[in-house]
Amino acid sequence: MDLQGAFHVYDTTMRDGAQQEGLNLSVADKLNIARLLDELGVGFIEGGWPGANPKDTEFFRRAADELDLRNAVLAAFGSTRKAGIAAADDPQIAALRESRAPWVTLVAKSHTRHVELALRTTLEENLAMVRDSVSHLRESGQQVFIDAEHFFDGYRLDRGYALEVLAAAFEAGAEAVALCDTNGGMLPHWVGEIVSEVIAETGGRVGIHAHNDTGCAVANSIAAVEGGATHVQGCINGYGERTGNADLITTVANLELKLGRTVLPRGRLAEATRIAHAVADITNFPPASRQPYVGTSAFAHKAGLHASAIKIDPNLYQHLDPVEVGNDMRLLVSDMAGRASIELKGMELGFDLSSDPDLITRVTARVKELESQGYTFEAADASFELLLVEAVEGARPAYFDIESWRVITETSPAGEAVSEATVKLKAEGVRYVVTGEGNGPVNALDHALRQAIGQAFPEVAKFELIDYKVRIFDQGHGTDATTRVLIETTDGESSWVTVGVGHNVIEASWGALIDGLTFGLRRHHG
Numbered sequence: 001m002d003l004q005g006a007f008h009v010y011d012t013t014m015r016d017g018a019q020q021e022g023l024n025l026s027v028a029d030k031l032n033i034a035r036l037l038d039e040l041g042v043g044f045i046e047g048g049w050p051g052a053n054p055k056d057t058e059f060f061r062r063a064a065d066e067l068d069l070r071n072a073v074l075a076a077f078g079s080t081r082k083a084g085i086a087a088a089d090d091p092q093i094a095a096l097r098e099s100r101a102p103w104v105t106l107v108a109k110s111h112t113r114h115v116e117l118a119l120r121t122t123l124e125e126n127l128a129m130v131r132d133s134v135s136h137l138r139e140s141g142q143q144v145f146i147d148a149e150h151f152f153d154g155y156r157l158d159r160g161y162a163l164e165v166l167a168a169a170f171e172a173g174a175e176a177v178a179l180c181d182t183n184g185g186m187l188p189h190w191v192g193e194i195v196s197e198v199i200a201e202t203g204g205r206v207g208i209h210a211h212n213d214t215g216c217a218v219a220n221s222i223a224a225v226e227g228g229a230t231h232v233q234g235c236i237n238g239y240g241e242r243t244g245n246a247d248l249i250t251t252v253a254n255l256e257l258k259l260g261r262t263v264l265p266r267g268r269l270a271e272a273t274r275i276a277h278a279v280a281d282i283t284n285f286p287p288a289s290r291q292p293y294v295g296t297s298a299f300a301h302k303a304g305l306h307a308s309a310i311k312i313d314p315n316l317y318q319h320l321d322p323v324e325v326g327n328d329m330r331l332l333v334s335d336m337a338g339r340a341s342i343e344l345k346g347m348e349l350g351f352d353l354s355s356d357p358d359l360i361t362r363v364t365a366r367v368k369e370l371e372s373q374g375y376t377f378e379a380a381d382a383s384f385e386l387l388l389v390e391a392v393e394g395a396r397p398a399y400f401d402i403e404s405w406r407v408i409t410e411t412s413p414a415g416e417a418v419s420e421a422t423v424k425l426k427a428e429g430v431r432y433v434v435t436g437e438g439n440g441p442v443n444a445l446d447h448a449l450r451q452a453i454g455q456a457f458p459e460v461a462k463f464e465l466i467d468y469k470v471r472i473f474d475q476g477h478g479t480d481a482t483t484r485v486l487i488e489t490t491d492g493e494s495s496w497v498t499v500g501v502g503h504n505v506i507e508a509s510w511g512a513l514i515d516g517l518t519f520g521l522r523r524h525h526g
């Protein structure tokens with residue numbers, strides 16, 4: 001597939017995406033993101049603005065030697081030359097030349113007020129800046145895209161001038177002009193109309209660069225394509241300045257799966273979920289669970305009625321097969337579950353409950369009763385699995401018997417609060433009495449419990465508590481309120497979440513800790 005030919009998928013995660021508040025990428029991060037984007041099969045990767053900061057300059061230096069891109073080519077971003085100087089003498093243009101990127105994307109003003117107020121130059125000089133910069137870079141052997149900044153607002157204010165800017169770019173040899181909704185204020189039908197008018201007027205290749213300030217960045221990008229655009233820009237996970245850019249994966253998935261356009265190499269879209277999450281790991285922004293196509297909730301079903309239909313045919317409650325974007329359908333168990341939800345969740349966890357409708361009814365009722373007391377199973381699959389095992393096998397898995405536990409918190413001579421827990425239990429026929437210390441009561445209990453159980457089951461040494469969340473509900477009751485604790489435990493290979501509920505945070509934590517250890521031991525011992 002010719003990714004630099006018929007239709008351009010252009011990623012700007014590492015340039016406009018990095019303009020997102022709080023998002024900071026090292027050179028190594030950028031190299032890793034570029035590899036992931038290449039795996040996704042985008043045609044163009046905008047790596048940053050060489051010359052604007054040492055990191056972006058370094059990225060292009062290292063990329064030329066270290067990246068072995070199979071699908072994509074690199075684009076370096078910069079602006080047209082400064083007013084009043086030759087393109088060849090502009091140090092910023094020199095940095096673009098020296099980046100060794102085969103493509104350069106130049107941001108150009110196409111809005112008269114921006115030319116006069118922000119550039120503080122004449123409309124004529126701005127046209128010359130566009131013309132000179134493009135032709136200079138073309139003569140230096142690079143291919144050029146233009147990002148026509150504030151194009152839609154500029155077109156509405158002075159259509160003639162906005163089109164003159166595009167004409168100057170095309171005449172000088174720009175391959176495509178991306179019309180930018182820089183302030184993100186457009187709606188889809190406005191974008192569609194303007195894009196088709198521009199194509200009719202210029203005959204050149206037109207692209208779209210949409211920001212999400214109206215919540216319409218993806219819709220605007222799709223409208224542009226329907227209006228004739230053949231170059232689409234966006235960012236993974238919709239990162240970007242202010243409210244972000246068009247989410248590139250959502251845009252591409254809509255183009256491929258809804259409009260039947262082939263814009264990525266065959267089979268690449270099925271990697272979308274993995275790649276979106278891998279990029280999120282690098283940016284250190286947790287992936288949004290409700291993100292279209294790739295979010296963990298994108299194909300998660302909570303309502304009992306949905307599950308009952310899904311049992312017959314999953315497509316009754318999903319707009320497409322999640323496999324197409326590398327995602328999975330998940331059933332959530334909660335007080336909104338019906339018997340079908342429990343049966344399907346059981347199947348997901350490896351239990352065939354279909355021949356025992358009474359058991360399904362009992363488990364459904366038990367889930368609703370426990371949820372009314374404050375438990376939540378949709379976030380705590382491991383506690384639900386233990387509940388299911390108890391129902392199926394007639395008893396909860398028991399690797400240890402707790403005799404008693406207690407915990408105290410006192411101040412040390414240095415004035416710090418320290419906690420000490422004592423746990424008495426029996427495991428594998430042996431009685432253990434163990435004391436653990438910690439920087440808080442739950443930490444002390446966790447240490448004592450794992451030390452005691454670890455003597456009978458050494459694999460417990462690998463277990464580690466990695467997340468701890470407390471939620472107080474019945475807010476009216478103040479310190480008497482019911483407390484829910486969710487604990488995430490790992491054995492180094494995978495992790496699981498358990499829930500505990502109690503009238504105080506220690507009691508609730510204890511329940512979640514016991515479930516966490518029991519679930520982990522069951523995984524190792526069956």
Ligand SMILES: CC(=O)SCCNC(=O)CCNC(=O)[C@H](O)C(C)(C)COP(=O)(O)OP(=O)(O)OC[C@H]1O[C@@H](n2cnc3c(N)ncnc32)[C@H](O)[C@@H]1OP(=O)(O)O
Nearest residue numbers: 049051052053079080081082107108109118119120149182
């Ligand atoms: C719409 C967008 O998101 S475009 C991308 C924007 N991204 C960034 O700005 C991030 C990287 N930017 C930077 O590191 C810096 O702003 C730099 C290195 C580019 C420039 O820094 P400085 O030289 O200190 O200038 P400063 O940022 O204050 O102002 C920008 C200058 O570029 C000029 N400029 C703005 N747009 C253009 C353009 N399309 N063509 C030519 N010049 C332009 C401005 O008029 C201003 O000129 P002046 O220095 O003569 O006043």
Ligand SMILES: CC(=O)C(=O)O
Nearest residue numbers: 107147149150180182
């Ligand atoms: C170029 C760009 O990022 C914009 O106009 O939004």
